[in-house]
Amino acid sequence: MSLFWRIFSLNAVGLIAAAALLLGPVTVSTPVLPGEALAVVAGLAALLAANALVLRIGLAPLQRLGRAMATADLLRPGARALVAGPAETAALITTYNTMLDRLENERATGAARALSAQERERHRVARELHDEVGQTLTAVLLQLKRVADWVPEELREEVGQAQEATRAGLDEIRRIARRLRPGVLDELGLPSALRSLAAEFTTHGLTVRHHVPGDLPRLTEESELVVYRVAQEGLTNTARHAAADRAEVRLRPVTDGVELLVRDNGKGLGGAPEGSGISGMRERALLVGAALSVEPAPGRGTDIRLRIPAATGKSR
Numbered sequence: 001m002s003l004f005w006r007i008f009s010l011n012a013v014g015l016i017a018a019a020a021l022l023l024g025p026v027t028v029s030t031p032v033l034p035g036e037a038l039a040v041v042a043g044l045a046a047l048l049a050a051n052a053l054v055l056r057i058g059l060a061p062l063q064r065l066g067r068a069m070a071t072a073d074l075l076r077p078g079a080r081a082l083v084a085g086p087a088e089t090a091a092l093i094t095t096y097n098t099m100l101d102r103l104e105n106e107r108a109t110g111a112a113r114a115l116s117a118q119e120r121e122r123h124r125v126a127r128e129l130h131d132e133v134g135q136t137l138t139a140v141l142l143q144l145k146r147v148a149d150w151v152p153e154e155l156r157e158e159v160g161q162a163q164e165a166t167r168a169g170l171d172e173i174r175r176i177a178r179r180l181r182p183g184v185l186d187e188l189g190l191p192s193a194l195r196s197l198a199a200e201f202t203t204h205g206l207t208v209r210h211h212v213p214g215d216l217p218r219l220t221e222e223s224e225l226v227v228y229r230v231a232q233e234g235l236t237n238t239a240r241h242a243a244a245d246r247a248e249v250r251l252r253p254v255t256d257g258v259e260l261l262v263r264d265n266g267k268g269l270g271g272a273p274e275g276s277g278i279s280g281m282r283e284r285a286l287l288v289g290a291a292l293s294v295e296p297a298p299g300r301g302t303d304i305r306l307r308i309p310a311a312t313g314k315s316r
């Protein structure tokens, strides 16, 4: 029943009962006798209390809906407001839930499109860096080597330095290309790619250990890329923000899937707002039906946990 009819019928019943009593057995004298005044006040109080109760019960679902709206987060989908209360409120809550369904779907499709465009673009830039700039620098290196054999003694050192600089540039380009497109992922698989990621982030101030067993449940290609990118962003954050001297990347089998853990012993998140790095991780996790949590690590530091479902059938 709608809130309107609930309140209306309650008041109607109350007033009709009062009128019936006044027209029938009950009389109110002038001036009013104490017993009569008591009965009128008691009746009024009962009517008001019943009104307040009906309103409170009828409006509670609206308050719950307000709270659900205020805390809704499309990056943590699935939470829905409980459909309850009078007819109009229940209809409103159902409409809101349907709207959330649609928004979550649209967001997921949009994010999938944006992320796959980003990966394609990274592939393209990596390939061009490798194939164009890399080849040119390799040719320069070969030419310098030939020149080095012919130049007079006093110029030999300078040519040697040019060779060194070119070689360093070439290494740098290969490194950038590798970071843009985790080629090791295609060539050697996820465990090796994660091990080389850990090695890449190990510098004199930070030691990154890895525990990546070889015999893990199979993941889809898409899921492997998500694991890789989450580990990459986790370690980038560790290197940039955590002031940690130790970090670890751990991959382990869990019921129906795999769990990635990136843990550091740094200063912790300290309530910092999430930036595009962490929300990017969440977007990627959503795409493959994985659950992501970013939490303080036991003791100190930060834990990033990604639970990703294993590939079913021959989806690889």
Ligand SMILES: Nc1ncnc2c1ncn2[C@@H]1O[C@H](COP(=O)(O)OP(=O)(O)OP(=O)(O)O)[C@@H](O)[C@H]1O
Binding pocket: 237, 238, 240, 241, 242, 243, 264, 266, 267, 268, 269, 270, 272, 273, 274, 275, 276, 277, 278, 279, 302
């Ligand atoms: N491992 C960490 N240790 C300490 N603080 C961290 C860690 N990871 C993230 N943070 C904090 O959380 C914030 C948000 O991280 P996030 O990766 O979303 O954005 P960002 O790294 O600042 O920028 P970007 O978009 O380039 O990733 C950081 O600015 C930092 O303050």
Ligand SMILES: [Mg+2]
Binding pocket: 233, 236, 237, 275, 276, 277, 278
């Ligand atoms: Mg970041």
